[in-house]
Amino acid sequence: MLSKINAWIEQRWPVQEMWKIATEEDIPGGASYAYVFGSATLFLFLLQIVTGVWQLFYYVPTTDHAYQSLSFLRISVPFGWLIHGLHYWGATAMVILLAAHLARVYIWGAYKKPRELTWLIGVLLLLFTMAMSFTGAALPWDEAGYWATEVGTSIAGTTPMIGSLAEDILRGGAKMGQLTLSRFFILHVAILPAILLAVIAIHIVAFRQNGSVGPWEESKRKRVGSFWPDQIFKDAFVFSVILLVLIGLAAFFAPPFTGAADAIDTTFQPKPEWNFLFLYQAIKAFQGQWEPVGTIGIPTVAFLVLLTLPFFDRRPERNPFKRPVAMIVGFVVAAGVITLTITGYYSRPGANQNEANPSVSMVTVSKKDAPDPPPPAKVVAPLTAAQKAGAKQGEQLFTSMGCSACHTVNGVGGHVGPDLSGEGLAGHPVSWLTTQIQNPKSHDPKTVMPPFTMLSSQQVGYLVDYLMSLRSKATPPTAVATTAGATSGKTASPAPVDTGRVIQLPSEVGVPGAATNMIGNPAHGKKLFDANCVSCHGADGKGGVPNPGSFLGVVPALNPVRSEVFSKDPEEFAENLDRFMENGAVPPGQNPEKHMASMSMIGYGKTQALTQQEISNIIAYIMQLNGVNRDMIRHPGIAPKTFFFLVLGIFAVLWIILGTMRLVSTQGKTRTSNDQASESNK
Amino acid sequence: MANTEEPQQPEQIDPSRRSFLKISSNAIAGFATLILAIPFLDALISPSLRIKIGEFVKVGPVSVLSDGDPQKVFFDERAKDAYIEETERRDVWAIRNGSKDVTVFSPICPHLGCRYNWDPASEHFACPCHGSVWSKDGKILRGPTPRPLDTLPHKIEGDELYVKWERFKLGVPKKIVI
Numbered sequence: 001m002l003s004k005i006n007a008w009i010e011q012r013w014p015v016q017e018m019w020k021i022a023t024e025e026d027i028p029g030g031a032s033y034a035y036v037f038g039s040a041t042l043f044l045f046l047l048q049i050v051t052g053v054w055q056l057f058y059y060v061p062t063t064d065h066a067y068q069s070l071s072f073l074r075i076s077v078p079f080g081w082l083i084h085g086l087h088y089w090g091a092t093a094m095v096i097l098l099a100a101h102l103a104r105v106y107i108w109g110a111y112k113k114p115r116e117l118t119w120l121i122g123v124l125l126l127l128f129t130m131a132m133s134f135t136g137a138a139l140p141w142d143e144a145g146y147w148a149t150e151v152g153t154s155i156a157g158t159t160p161m162i163g164s165l166a167e168d169i170l171r172g173g174a175k176m177g178q179l180t181l182s183r184f185f186i187l188h189v190a191i192l193p194a195i196l197l198a199v200i201a202i203h204i205v206a207f208r209q210n211g212s213v214g215p216w217e218e219s220k221r222k223r224v225g226s227f228w229p230d231q232i233f234k235d236a237f238v239f240s241v242i243l244l245v246l247i248g249l250a251a252f253f254a255p256p257f258t259g260a261a262d263a264i265d266t267t268f269q270p271k272p273e274w275n276f277l278f279l280y281q282a283i284k285a286f287q288g289q290w291e292p293v294g295t296i297g298i299p300t301v302a303f304l305v306l307l308t309l310p311f312f313d314r315r316p317e318r319n320p321f322k323r324p325v326a327m328i329v330g331f332v333v334a335a336g337v338i339t340l341t342i343t344g345y346y347s348r349p350g351a352n353q354n355e356a357n358p359s360v361s362m363v364t365v366s367k368k369d370a371p372d373p374p375p376p377a378k379v380v381a382p383l384t385a386a387q388k389a390g391a392k393q394g395e396q397l398f399t400s401m402g403c404s405a406c407h408t409v410n411g412v413g414g415h416v417g418p419d420l421s422g423e424g425l426a427g428h429p430v431s432w433l434t435t436q437i438q439n440p441k442s443h444d445p446k447t448v449m450p451p452f453t454m455l456s457s458q459q460v461g462y463l464v465d466y467l468m469s470l471r472s473k474a475t476p477p478t479a480v481a482t483t484a485g486a487t488s489g490k491t492a493s494p495a496p497v498d499t500g501r502v503i504q505l506p507s508e509v510g511v512p513g514a515a516t517n518m519i520g521n522p523a524h525g526k527k528l529f530d531a532n533c534v535s536c537h538g539a540d541g542k543g544g545v546p547n548p549g550s551f552l553g554v555v556p557a558l559n560p561v562r563s564e565v566f567s568k569d570p571e572e573f574a575e576n577l578d579r580f581m582e583n584g585a586v587p588p589g590q591n592p593e594k595h596m597a598s599m600s601m602i603g604y605g606k607t608q609a610l611t612q613q614e615i616s617n618i619i620a621y622i623m624q625l626n627g628v629n630r631d632m633i634r635h636p637g638i639a640p641k642t643f644f645f646l647v648l649g650i651f652a653v654l655w656i657i658l659g660t661m662r663l664v665s666t667q668g669k670t671r672t673s674n675d676q677a678s679e680s681n682k
Numbered sequence: 683m684a685n686t687e688e689p690q691q692p693e694q695i696d697p698s699r700r701s702f703l704k705i706s707s708n709a710i711a712g713f714a715t716l717i718l719a720i721p722f723l724d725a726l727i728s729p730s731l732r733i734k735i736g737e738f739v740k741v742g743p744v745s746v747l748s749d750g751d752p753q754k755v756f757f758d759e760r761a762k763d764a765y766i767e768e769t770e771r772r773d774v775w776a777i778r779n780g781s782k783d784v785t786v787f788s789p790i791c792p793h794l795g796c797r798y799n800w801d802p803a804s805e806h807f808a809c810p811c812h813g814s815v816w817s818k819d820g821k822i823l824r825g826p827t828p829r830p831l832d833t834l835p836h837k838i839e840g841d842e843l844y845v846k847w848e849r850f851k852l853g854v855p856k857k858i859v860i
């Protein structure tokens with residue numbers, strides 16, 4: 001039955017003949033592990049296609065979803081970590097194997113007549129592979145990829161004459177944005193792979209036209225091995241080792257989450273993919289107007305030289321020991337590229353720029369107040385200057401921005417800064433107050449007051465109106481004598497809180513923002529935390545900063561975070577934190593009807609004081625302080641390390657069986673003595 | 683199958699006429715492809731070359747800036763990225779010199795587009811990417827930057843500072859608006 005089907009197909013499509021064409025190939029000198037690099041690169045390319053296509057089931061190429069959709073694949077899809085990890089490390093391995101393949105061909109002199117075209121096409125393949133690497137890096141739209149693309153396309157833009165046009169076409173406009181991502185996406189998943197497939201086919205046909213080159217010594221070439229099964233056995237062994245190594249890398253060295261791309265970020269230090277580091281490092285040698293020579297000129301010339309190598313190195317001699325010039329040049333170039341790559345990897349050009357943010361040193365000052373018992377809750381005195389239109393809004397802002405953490409107004413608030421109860425009589429003009437809010441260091445360079453640059457000029461105006469309206473130096477009435485209007489200024493605060501609750505629950509403060517589903521970068525988050533959060537939550541989130549009037553008496557610590565907010569589940573934990581980051585919070589106070597905490601938290605997301613990307617980084621950092629990894633894999637399929645050892649076991653068993661089969665088959669067959677010598681099975 | 687039939691007509695065509703036919707039909711096909719390629723290339727290239735002209739946006743009161751110290755100031759602007767229109771946060775470096783004179787620098791490194799920082803200790807602007815350094819007034823001190831920091835067009839009305847957001851071609855010595 002089976003043979004009938006075979007015969008039927010054979011009549012219509014030459015299966016046998018195709019198999020013969022594909023496998024019956026003589027290898028002068030016999031099969032060798034030295035010849036595996038080309039086919040290993042091809043194997044990796046096919047692996048990249050499979051893992052790439054699988055990622056496309058989840059990945060969305062838009063600026064607002066790319067990072068999140070990839071994160072979802074990596075964390076919430078079973079074996080998503082494996083598929084992405086294989087693709088990420090496979091790209092690296094492909095470049096390395098391609099370089100090894102190129103070096104092997106160079107040393108063996110396999111580019112010489114009649115194989116010039118094979119070489120030339122191979123160099124084109126190298127170029128397209130680098131293009132794949134460059135376009136692929138942009139697709140996660142994370143910090144690393146975004147900035148590498150920004151710099152990389154800018155370099156293309158410095159090419160004389162056509163640079164600007166090339167850059168604009170690559171980016172889809174003058175600046176990076178959605179069109180850039182769309183273009184890189186279509187290049188990476190459709191155009192370049194199609195070109196690569198076609199050019200690989202041409203490369204292989206060109207290779208088969210003249211066959212394998214074999215050893216350079218004529219004597220060794222006499223013995224002839226065959227592709228099937230000798231070389232295929234070695235190839236298959238190497239492929240499986242590569243796959244095993246890649247699975248190991250994916251399991252033990254997951255690609256980093258560098259945080260979602262943030263175009264106004266200055267803390268991230270961009271570097272290109274490792275395989276472009278030698279160019280990155282080379283830029284530094286060429287400064288000013290000479291730079292295009294380094295970034296464009298030398299790479300272009302180097303590429304053209306590589307491309308046309310067989311046409312000016314026309315001596316037929318292949319023995320590397322008789323080609324000293326070629327060997328020395330090759331060695332120098334390789335050593336140069338490797339050295340530049342390593343120095344590029346370790347270079348930190350902007351390392352001295354870490355303390356750019358001025359508001360770090362506030363904690364110690366605030367902590368002085370810690371021993372003070374919180375003063376009894378007081379009521380804000382009735383506004384004497386209702387005629388000032390903005391005063392009421394200013395009062396709201398004064399509360400929501402947490403001004404009273406440091407400033408006392410009418411007996412309520414902290415003592416870090418001056419008492420502002422009588423500010424309207426203090427004699428500071430409007431302009432002075434405006435400056436003080438927006439840039440306090442201009443009045444006193446040593447002040448610990450942070451600049452409130454996130455406020456619009458209108459908001460600052462309201463605050464100043466409010467401050468000018470504060471004219472009472474008298475001690476205000478006690479808490480009992482409240483009127484309904486006295487705190488009406490706080491109506492913008494989040495929903496009222498149950499009496500007796502110590503903090504607001506995450507569900508009470510409002511809905512989370514986009515940052516909830518962004519996997520932040522904790523290292524980056526620490527910098528932001530130190531700049532924005534320590535003044536209230538303490539260094540490393542340890543808390544202890546007083547918040548008079550609140551039930552707790554202090555600002556809640558974040559390390560460890562309160563049980564109402566904590567969750568072992570990273571997504572739930574992140575969401576809880578983000579509700580606060582997005583909407584802010586008003587701590588319940590000692591006076592149950594009116595939460596009279598002197599400090600409340602602003603909604604960093606809602607007010608755009610921080611970008612969603614920045615918020616996601618801070619969340620990742622706070623979670624890390626509490627021992628929860630934001631990037632923990634929730635649905636691994638099989639846990640990465642377990643999976644690796646499982647695969648290792650299967651690998652060992654299969655190769656013991658295959659190796660035995662091979663030993664038996666080579667002993668059973670009568671083979672030339674030469675062949676047997678070369679068949680040392682591993 | 684038909685090899686036993688009478689000799690076919692095409693065999694008798696003059697070889698030179700044959701190659702002429704071949705060349706001319708290929709040329710016509712190629713020409714048609716070229717013509718057809720125009721709309722496709724236009725679709726690919728033209729949207730990339732649109733120039734967006736910015737407008738002056740109110741940033742805030744000048745008196746707020748401290749005299750002589752660079753300060754990062756933020757403002758929001760409606761911006762359109764292809765079909766996505768949203769409020770984008772812009773940041774610029776502003777330095778007030780005296781009462782009315784303000785210098786506004788674009789926050790983008792003129793070298794290759796990173797965001798540079800102000801280092802208050804050394805009183806220099808420095809870029810984290812490739813190590814370019816500028817003085818407070820934007821002059822090149824060292825590094826691969828091809829030109830001084832880019833100033834942005836701005837005006838002062840009353841006490842209010844207005845800035846026009848612009849971007850410039852990167853990596854070239856001349857400052858060209860893009």
